[in-house]
Amino acid sequence: DLELQEIRNSNDLDTFLASKLDWQEAETERGMVLRTIFRDLIEKRKRHLMPLLEDVGGGVGHVLLAEEGRLAIDWQLGEHRWQLRANFSDEIATLPPVHGAAIHVMPPEAQSDMRDLSRFPAASLIVTCG
Structure with missing residues (x-):
C-alpha cells in the first residue's frame, strides 16, 4: 500500500x-x-x-486478480469483452486466460505464451477484445 x-x-x-x-x-x-x-x-x-464507450455505464469492470504485481481485469462493453492481463513483477507469472483479438501486447514476441499458456514473462501485458 x-x-x-x-x-x-x-x-x-x-x-x-x-x-x-x-x-x-x-x-x-x-x-x-x-x-x-x-x-x-x-x-x-x-x-x-x-466506439464502444458511447452507451456504457458504470460497473462494467470486474477485477479477477490484483496482487503482487499481477493484474487481471475484464470489462463488458456491450457485446464486447475487453480483457487486460499484466505482470508488473520481475518473475514469470500465470494469469487467467484471455480470449478475442489482441489489441496490444508487450513484449510482442510473448503473445503466444500469454494467449495459449497464460504464462506471462516479467514486465508484460496483453489487452484483448472479443
Missing part, C-alpha cells in the same frame, strides 16, 4: 517541475521511441475502445 508520505503534494513547486515535459528529452532516441509508443496506444484507443 502507498503510504501518505509517498504521495507528492500536488501544490508543491517541486511536484510541478517534475511533472513538466522535458522537450529536450523528447528529441532523444529514447524520447522518440516513447512518443511512438504513446501515439500507437492513443490510436488503438481511438480506433478500438472509444
